Amino acid sequence: MDVLSTQKKALLLGNEAVVRGAVEAGIDVATTYPGTPSSEIADTFSKIAQYYKNKGLEPGFYFQYSTNEKVALEFAAAAAVSGLRALTCMKHVGLNVASDTFMTYMYVGCKAGHVIITADDPSCHSSQNEQDNRYYAKFGNAPLLEPSDPLEAKDMVMEAFKISEELSLPILFRMTTRTSHIRGPVSLGRINLKKKKGKFEKNPLMVTVPEVARKLHPILLEKMEMAEKISENSRFNYVEDFGGNAGIVSSGPSHNYVREAVEELGVKCKILKLGMTNPLPRKMCIDFLKACGRVLVVEELEPFLEEQLKAIAHEEEIDVKIYGKGYGGLSRIYEYDVDIVERVIRKFFGLKEKESASSSIPIPPRPPVLCPGCPHRATYYAVKQVAPEGTIYPTDIGCYTLGKAPPLEVADFLLCMGSNVGTACGFSYATNQKVISFMGDSTFFHAGLPGIVNAVHHNHDCIITVLDNRTTAMTGHQPNPGTEYDGMGNEAVMLKVEDVVRGLGVKHVEVVNPNNLEKTKETFRRALEYKGTSVVVSKAPCILLIPQERRAGSFEIDQNKCTKCEVCIKKFGCPAFYYDGDKIKIDETLCSACGVCTQVCEPHAIRRKK
Ligand code: SF4
Numbered sequence: 199m200d201v202l203s204t205q206k207k208a209l210l211l212g213n214e215a216v217v218r219g220a221v222e223a224g225i226d227v228a229t230t231y232p233g234t235p236s237s238e239i240a241d242t243f244s245k246i247a248q249y250y251k252n253k254g255l256e257p258g259f260y261f262q263y264s265t266n267e268k269v270a271l272e273f274a275a276a277a278a279v280s281g282l283r284a285l286t287c288m289k290h291v292g293l294n295v296a297s298d299t300f301m302t303y304m305y306v307g308c309k310a311g312h313v314i315i316t317a318d319d320p321s322c323h324s325s326q327n328e329q330d331n332r333y334y335a336k337f338g339n340a341p342l343l344e345p346s347d348p349l350e351a352k353d354m355v356m357e358a359f360k361i362s363e364e365l366s367l368p369i370l371f372r373m374t375t376r377t378s379h380i381r382g383p384v385s386l387g388r389i390n391l392k393k394k395k396g397k398f399e400k401n402p403l404m405v406t407v408p409e410v411a412r413k414l415h416p417i418l419l420e421k422m423e424m425a426e427k428i429s430e431n432s433r434f435n436y437v438e439d440f441g442g443n444a445g446i447v448s449s450g451p452s453h454n455y456v457r458e459a460v461e462e463l464g465v466k467c468k469i470l471k472l473g474m475t476n477p478l479p480r481k482m483c484i485d486f487l488k489a490c491g492r493v494l495v496v497e498e499l500e501p502f503l504e505e506q507l508k509a510i511a512h513e514e515e516i517d518v519k520i521y522g523k524g525y526g527g528l529s530r531i532y533e534y535d536v537d538i539v540e541r542v543i544r545k546f547f548g549l550k551e552k553e554s555a556s557s558s559i560p561i562p563p564r565p566p567v568l569c570p571g572c573p574h575r576a577t578y579y580a581v582k583q584v585a586p587e588g589t590i591y592p593t594d595i596g597c598y599t600l601g602k603a604p605p606l607e608v609a610d611f612l613l614c615m616g617s618n619v620g621t622a623c624g625f626s627y628a629t630n631q632k633v634i635s636f637m638g639d640s641t642f643f644h645a646g647l648p649g650i651v652n653a654v655h656h657n658h659d660c661i662i663t664v665l666d667n668r669t670t671a672m673t674g675h676q677p678n679p680g681t682e683y684d685g686m687g688n689e690a691v692m693l694k695v696e697d698v699v700r701g702l703g704v705k706h707v708e709v710v711n712p713n714n715l716e717k718t719k720e721t722f723r724r725a726l727e728y729k730g731t732s733v734v735v736s737k738a739p740c741i742l743l744i745p746q747e748r749r750a751g752s753f754e755i756d757q758n759k760c761t762k763c764e765v766c767i768k769k770f771g772c773p774a775f776y777y778d779g780d781k782i783k784i785d786e787t788l789c790s791a792c793g794v795c796t797q798v799c800e801p802h803a804i805r806r807k808k
């Protein structure tokens with residue numbers, strides 16, 4: 199494994215570099231709920247644990263795919279206050295789930311270092327929003343580090359543990375999709391893994407009743423004053439002087455674009471590169487602003503640095519013009535790239551705009567679709583066959599959100615993890631329409647349970663469908679409480695969705711294999727007749743979990759029987775179907791031989807290829 203390399207250097211993904219940093223820092227406990235773009239951090243911990251286990255060795259740390267981000271943070275917090283170095287990683291919206299814990303945990307603080315990684319997703323490559331989690335650092339009073347590349351990510355993680363221990367405060371560590379997923383050379387040190395046990399020393403200041411919280415809040419503010427001194431001296435905050443008195447301030451991946459553009463254009467400027475961005479190194483910023491006649495701030499998403507620099511300039515009465523969002527097309531939305539940044543820097547230095555070299559070759563759009571053979575397609579097809587016109591389909595976060603696309607179109611409303619149930623109940627109350635909601639098995643355990651309790655308690659009339667494909671598919675097939683193994687590769691207690699919902703008081707519960715379309719339709723018909731909360735567990739493994747040999751072979755269409763009714767294409771929508779001239783055919787390189795299409799083809803034109 200590259201991440202365990204004993205060489206001096208390795209080419210690592212940003213996410214792998216984070217893990218390597220933690221491994222060199224002597225990580226004891228790592229927890230997560232998987233979410234892109236952070237997933238490879240957790241998956242790498244899991245792979246390392248299983249790598250050692252398969253060699254009959256003790257991994258030297260404990261890793262957990264927790265039920266959700268809040269639980270992940272709480273588990274690791276207990277380890278960190280007991281003296282074990284901990285790391286918790288999640289995608290940016292995961293921090294919303296963990297925020298209740300996070301906000302008060304900052305008051306309590308930790309004993310051993312605890313690094314909380316938030317992987318933000320500018321441009322929403324795989325997320326429901328592109329919130330800028332640097333504001334959580336301000337909001338919760340957390341020191342914040344932001345690497346620009348894999349090498350810095352590794353070094354910063356190691357430093358983050360030290361800062362965390364110096365301040366007895368968890369550290370927020372912000373990756374973005376770009377930093378997580380670029381690969382770069384990383385200098386390696388010694389692997390430092392050794393299993394330890396901590397000791398929890400009781401302290402009444404760890405029980406955050408109001409009287410204690412009132413004492414802890416000023417202590418937290420004092421710690422942040424100490425953090426500012428650390429920021430002032432941090433090697434991750436520095437000025438590069440290329441002459442002149444124009445300044446550019448940047449952080450994260452934007453810094454790489456700034457450096458590339460400045461070198462390319464040969465402009466004279468000073469660059470303030472900020473790696474520790476909360477608290478800002480105020481004195482360093484003052485000196486920088488004073489040394490520059492005008493300053494350009496280049497940062498993705500919100501004007502987090504810009505606003506603070508403007509406030510500092512105002513408070514210190516520094517005569518400097520600061521440009522940021524809105525200048526030359528610097529936007530508060532989406533990722534930046536080197537072209538965007540170079541365009542802005544040209545404007546800042548009064549250089550001519552670069553002539554567009556774009557060849558403008560039109561690329562056909564390729565929207566994501568459910569895989570051929572995906573059991574969710576079968577569930578959706580069956581539901582659409584029996585649900586009355588106007589049925590509302592609240593959905594959730596997972597592969598199954600792709601049911602939104604034609605021809606299935608079974609996704610009408612989505613907010614966040616677990617929202618399908620709460621919104622289903624709301625629609626059921628607010629309208630006379632039927633409501634059938636969808637969530638995956640991992641989402642069910644993550645955030646679906648409280649909504650179901652609420653539905654049962656108030657007897658809301660809706661069908662909650664749990665698409666149980668036996669894994670956390672979208673983020674890379676991680677285990678969840680419904681699977682029989684855990685992230686360390688150990689056997690785990692497997693919870694059955696149907697048992698859990700019965701335990702919660704749902705009276706109408708049915709389990710069906712969606713690959714049997716007739717049975718699935720009957721199941722949903724019964725659920726539609728039922729008055730009150732019902733749960734359908736549509737259970738079949740993700741097609742990618744089925745061994746290749748069982749997916750081998752293909753189906754084909756008997757052209758003599760095919761009537762060109764197009765049900766297979768226009769209603770069922772398996773992407774393996776295509777038109778070859780006027781013939782409908784099945785692409786055998788795509789077909790995963792699930793056979794479900796044979797049930798939608800009324801003339802029985804589809805058959806297994808011999
Ligand atoms: S559903 Fe069957 S008959 Fe209709 S177009 Fe497809 S293969 Fe032909």
Ligand code: SF4
Nearest residue numbers: 772789790792793795
């Ligand atoms: S058997 Fe039919 S439904 Fe299944 S993957 Fe192949 S073409 Fe698609």
